[in-house]
Amino acid sequence: xxxxxxxxxxxxxxxxxxxxxxxxxxxxxxxxxxxxxxxxxxxxxxxxxxxxxxxxxxxxxxxxxxxxxxxxxxxxxxxxxxxxxxxxxxxxxxxxxxxxxxxxxxxxxxxxxxxxxxxxxxxxxxxxxxxxxxxxxxxxxxxxxxxxxxxxxxxxxxxxxxxxxxxxxxxxxxxxxxxxxxxxxxxxxxxxxxxxxxxxxxxxxxxxxxxxxxxxxxxxxxxxxxxxxxxxxxxxxxxxxxxxxxxxxxxxxxxxxxxxxxxxxxxxxxxxxxxxxxxxxxxxxxxxxxxxxxxxxxxxxxxxxxxxxxxxxxxxxxxxxxxxxxxxxxxxxxxxxxxxxxx
Amino acid sequence: xxxxxxxxxxxxxxxxxxxxxxxxxxxxxxxxxxxxxxxxxxxxxxxxxxxxxxxxxxxxxxxxxxxxxxxxxxxxxxxxxxxxxxxxxxxxxxxxxxxxxxxxxxxxxxxxxxxxxxxxxxxxxxxxxxxxxxxxxxxxxxxxxxxxxxxxxxxxxxxxxxxxxxxxxxxxxxxxxxxxxxxxxxxxxxxxxxxxxxxxxxxxxxxxxxxxxxxxxxxxxxxxxxxxxxxxxxxxxxxxxxxxxxxxxxxxxxxxxxxxxxxxxxxxxxxxxxxxxxxxxxxxxxxxxxxxxxxxxxxxxxxxxxxxxxxxxxxxxxxxxxxxxxxxxxx
Numbered sequence: 001x002x003x004x005x006x007x008x009x010x011x012x013x014x015x016x017x018x019x020x021x022x023x024x025x026x027x028x029x030x031x032x033x034x035x036x037x038x039x040x041x042x043x044x045x046x047x048x049x050x051x052x053x054x055x056x057x058x059x060x061x062x063x064x065x066x067x068x069x070x071x072x073x074x075x076x077x078x079x080x081x082x083x084x085x086x087x088x089x090x091x092x093x094x095x096x097x098x099x100x101x102x103x104x105x106x107x108x109x110x111x112x113x114x115x116x117x118x119x120x121x122x123x124x125x126x127x128x129x130x131x132x133x134x135x136x137x138x139x140x141x142x143x144x145x146x147x148x149x150x151x152x153x154x155x156x157x158x159x160x161x162x163x164x165x166x167x168x169x170x171x172x173x174x175x176x177x178x179x180x181x182x183x184x185x186x187x188x189x190x191x192x193x194x195x196x197x198x199x200x201x202x203x204x205x206x207x208x209x210x211x212x213x214x215x216x217x218x219x220x221x222x223x224x225x226x227x228x229x230x231x232x233x234x235x236x237x238x239x240x241x242x243x244x245x246x247x248x249x250x251x252x253x254x255x256x257x258x259x260x261x262x263x264x265x266x267x268x269x270x271x272x273x274x275x276x277x278x279x280x281x282x283x284x285x286x287x288x289x290x291x292x293x294x295x296x297x298x299x300x301x302x303x304x305x306x307x308x309x310x311x312x313x314x315x316x317x318x319x320x321x322x323x324x325x326x327x328x329x330x331x332x333x334x335x336x337x338x339x340x341x342x343x
Numbered sequence: 344x345x346x347x348x349x350x351x352x353x354x355x356x357x358x359x360x361x362x363x364x365x366x367x368x369x370x371x372x373x374x375x376x377x378x379x380x381x382x383x384x385x386x387x388x389x390x391x392x393x394x395x396x397x398x399x400x401x402x403x404x405x406x407x408x409x410x411x412x413x414x415x416x417x418x419x420x421x422x423x424x425x426x427x428x429x430x431x432x433x434x435x436x437x438x439x440x441x442x443x444x445x446x447x448x449x450x451x452x453x454x455x456x457x458x459x460x461x462x463x464x465x466x467x468x469x470x471x472x473x474x475x476x477x478x479x480x481x482x483x484x485x486x487x488x489x490x491x492x493x494x495x496x497x498x499x500x501x502x503x504x505x506x507x508x509x510x511x512x513x514x515x516x517x518x519x520x521x522x523x524x525x526x527x528x529x530x531x532x533x534x535x536x537x538x539x540x541x542x543x544x545x546x547x548x549x550x551x552x553x554x555x556x557x558x559x560x561x562x563x564x565x566x567x568x569x570x571x572x573x574x575x576x577x578x579x580x581x582x583x584x585x586x587x588x589x590x591x592x593x594x595x596x597x598x599x600x601x602x603x604x605x606x607x608x609x610x611x612x613x614x615x616x617x618x619x620x621x622x623x624x625x626x627x628x629x630x631x632x633x634x635x636x637x638x639x640x641x642x643x644x645x646x647x648x649x650x651x652x653x654x655x656x657x658x659x660x661x662x663x664x665x666x667x668x669x670x671x672x673x674x
Contacts, residue, residue: 239444242397243458243515244431253457254446261448 001330008326015318017070023311024069030303034058038069040080040088040304073311082302091305092290092312097180098168099282099289100316103274106209110217110274111267117217118224122259123251125229133225137218145277149211149284156207163207166286170204173197208285212277216270223263231259265328272317346523346555347373347396350410354388354395354579356629357403363629365391365404366579367637370655370662373523373555373572378546380566380587381559382602383576384626389559390439392576393527397430398423414522432460435516439528441508445500451511452496455480458518483514487544506537513544524548525557530565542569563606567591575599578626578637580652585661595661595668597644598622636665644669 027037035049035058036042044052053059057068072078078088121133157165168182169175175197178185183205186197231237232255240250279291286292290313297305354366366388373379383389394400398418411418413429421429438444446454456476464475484492487510495503495511503511509529516524526545530538546569548554560566566573567587574584575598583596591609594600601622603609624641633639635650642649644667653664 235438235440235443236446238394238399239436239438240446242394242399242430242436242438244427244429244434244519245457246427254449257448258446 004326004329008322012319012322015322016315019311019314019318020070020073021066023307024066026307026310027069027303030307032303037303037307038079040082040085042082078308079304081297081305083297083300083305088304088308091293092308094177094180095288095290095293096312096316098182098287099275099278099291101181101183102205102208102282102287102289103212103271103278105205106212106216106274106278107271109209110213110220110270113213114217114220115224118221119228119256119259121221121225122228122232125225125232130225133221137221140214140218143214145211145215146280146284148214149208149281152207152211153284164200164204166284168204168288169197169201173200208278208281208287212274212281215277216274219270219273220267223266224259227259227263228255231255234258261332265324268324268328269321271320275313275317345372345374346414347371347557348410348412349396349408352392352395352406352408352411354391355405355407357405358630360630362405363632364579365629366395367652369576369579369581370584371574371581373557375522375555376549376553377572378549378556378558378570380570380573381557381576382561382563382566382573384561386578386626386628387576388579389561389576390527391579393436393525393557393559396525397434397436398426431458432462432519433522435519435521435524437509437512437516437524437526437529439531441505441512442500444512445508447500450497450499451503452477452480455483455496455511455515455518458515460519463518463520480514480518483518484511487511487514487517488540489514506533506541509533509537509541510544513541517548520552521554523555523557525559527559528561530560530562538565545569563603564608567609575602578632579629580637581655581662581664582638583661583663583665585663589661593670595663595670596665597642597669598638599663600669 024038027034030037035053035056038056039052041048041052055068056072057064076089078092080086081088081091084091117133121130124130153165157163164170173186173191173193173196175182175185175191176189178188182201183198186194186201191197232251237250237254240254241247245253278289279294281287282289282292283295290309294306294309294313296302297309349369349371352366352369352371353364355362356365369388369392371379371381371392381389381392395406396418400406406419408419413433416429418426418429445451459476459479461472464472464479480496481492484495489495489507489510495507500508513529516526524545529545530541533541542565545556545558549556549569558566558570570587572585573587573590575582575590575596577598583590583594583599590599591603594603601620604620605622607613607619622641622643627633627637627640635652636642636645639645639649646667648666651666653666655662655664656668
């Protein structure tokens, strides 16, 4: 157990250092003064510039500069944005929370739909239900996310008017920033019309999360189906039938658990693909998330924002992946444990 | 009355080249208190018979039989639910690979308790049930020779040795106090000491409880010491069936003879360093079955007539299907 934790921790820390090194080198690779790219402070006086150069050890070697940069990162000083002039740490944590929120709901949504359908499809292997669901999943998988989002807007918000067109919540409500997750923030806040704000936020969530969930849903369906088919044809399931247990007992007591445990990591890893898709969909729905923020930053050549935003996203994905992998390895009851963290 | 009576059981498997008869007119009768051996090479369809009896069959199989009854009740026409009920209370199976026949992530104790029928427990209020179940389970484990029942009941299949796993399977098979236990090669891949322990255990249960055992194996040595009846199977056809002693003394079918001769321990007259006899060739695959008597191409006594499936002939309890049986040459 300790061994697993140590292995994963070392992998995580090393990779994070590599990532931070890449983000540091971006300051040199982008056009312009590296110091300006790092700090985001433009047009400073000579004295100020000298002070900053001192802080970032710009006259020392590359390694020392990198070390100073990492120290700044840890102390929460990620530089300022070119376009807004605000501290990036705060800006990114806000937009990242919005993205994570969106993808988390989409993930829950695709689990709620994909898992039961996958079970159904696996149990009706090579029958009409199975083929129907497979066809649907191929169609769902092949639809480009941005196109689906646009069509959804066209139908559900413009023609039918069921859901709002864009944004995260109506401008009428001013939700104070607490956790960054808007639904939780609303519940924590003391707004006079909490319920309406909550409903409004939910209505804003529906279209973006559904259009991201479509693809993930089909992936979840396929993975689950495959695993169910494999488990239900395995010897111990046949043996359980031969002991005279009913199909329901067999499925619930032996089938579900055995089918889910090996695919759980695969399923949870879909979160990263979700996040990528969310970044595309955010721009369409003007969701104030990291994807939207990054694309704006790219248009405006806001180099510090690109650097910090990319670092934040990749660090999040990496931490998430490695943590999940570790948790699953620790808790797998059948003891299927690869010897090292890379699997 | 016989417990299990199977007559002309035919099982066809759907394959690319049409329906293949994996079992061709199998006959099998098991009486109460009998240890019946089912013998054959690997690939002769032994395990398929077991699956057909307990109903663990795939939907790509087609089963037909003139008769397949359990104590007079027809197993083929009854509903799935009724059949399951019979299997749950009267028939148990011990599978070949104990490790892969046990759920890898459920503790063994829970799997054992799962098969204990509520009717086999002492009467009690529902809060006593769990305790009674546990007591019953640990008694079962003691009976099959597992001493540290506390430890093993908490373990998962991959954490315990193979023979303990098999003992667990036997305990599970005995849990419902069945009338018939089907032991599908229960000692496969085991060490000789574990093997003899398990065989002793099975024959003890047979004597004490009057339990019938259908012993499926190709381990002739083990079988001959235990079983009183034997059915020999080749390639999905019943070749010969009868009392163990009779078969050993005077096998009528060439295949039975070859099978018995291939085991050196049965031949006291075998001089040292003499070559062991065996039939030429190997058992055909299910895609390339010969017509007629399936032993045909390998049979030393085969003649033209062997392209027709031989009728089942009977001398008292001894049945065989061969056109040209040994010892009975018509002069």
